[in-house]
Amino acid sequence: MNVTLKNLELKKNQYGIVFVNTTNSRIQNVNASNNAYGIDLSGSSNNTLMGNNANLNYGTIDNRFNDWATGYGITLVSSTNNTLIGNNASNNNAHGL
Secondary structure, three states: OOOEEEOOEEEOOOEEEEEEOOEOOEEEOOEEEOOOEEEEEEOOEOOEEEOOEOOOOOOEEEOOOOEEEOOEEEEEEOOEOOEEEOOEOOOOOOOOO
């Protein structure tokens, strides 16, 4: 799969961007702020994240799991060989990266 997400402003969502089992793709110059999760990669490999902002993400209730999503900037879960260059993940309620 080869997907490019570029120059996007994603605010006030549960997730700004989610890649699941995605390979050889790019997220570039994206502002994913004021979400529960800014940028989330799960089971994804060989992707590039460049020049993104994932700031001010705060928790909300995740109804799918009846759980508290605590506000992550950039998450990499079961993901390998991804390249991160010049990203900013600050002032999130939980982890930045």
